[in-house]
Amino acid sequence: MNIPSAGDVTLSIDLSNPKEWKCEVTEGSDTPTEIPQILYILGNDDTWNFDQYLTLYDEDNLCYAAAVNFNCSWGYYFSQAKDDWTHVNQDPSTSEWKLIIGGTDDNNIQAPGKGLYVTIASLGWMSYWYGMADPITQVSYTGFNDDWNLTDMTAVEGQPGVYTAQVTATGDTPWGAQILLNGSWDYWFGTCSDGSLRWTKKNDGNPVGWESGKTYTLTVDLCKCTYSLTE
DSSP states (O other), X not given: OOOOSSSOEEEEEEOSSTTSOEEEEEESOOOOOOOOSEEEEESTTSOOSSOOEEEEEETTTTEEEEEEEEOOSSOBEEESSXXXXXXXXXOXXXXXXXXXXXXXXXXXXXOSSSEEEEEEEETTTTEEEESSSSOOOOXXXXXXXXXXXXXXXXXXXXXXXXXXXEEEOOSOOTTOOEEEETTEEEEEEEEOTTXXXXXXXXXXXXXXXXXTTOEEEEEEETTTTEEEEEO
């Protein structure tokens, strides 16, 4: 086994065959690349401020999702980093919903309609789609206190994607909670242990701030993919 005399190296060990273990040393570091947790979206409401984004929910396939408020005149595109104007938008070589990095304004993606739509983009599959065909018109919560009945939430005026409701903690929430859209169990965001909401994902256990015997105002922001419980 040849080992370089200086510098970073990567040691790879293969123990899959008990009769033939393998060890290999190569030059250079194999430090995993940090995966961005958000993917910016610009132009969806005719603004270009890097203040709206999708949130990572599938690390393996680099899938991002959020509710997006659409009311645009020139289409929209994605960006991989703040203040990076490199367009990630419609691949002009196909009519399928495929993405290309480095497109022009002519390749901007047309909005699905006006209103709040669950928008999904995958940088692994280089594609985009919408979580449901219709805009969001109803938001409910379920799962708190291990109660899986639906309770409607109220939209906050002037804040697209923000909804509130009262909830009283009478016991544990062992399986986390879900925020259902349009009354369907097929379309939901789940509570996670870091205070985030993830599309079709949730963490088991009490949500952040949950304490039995207290009454909270539950606030969810489907655009920023966050939730909070305040007394």
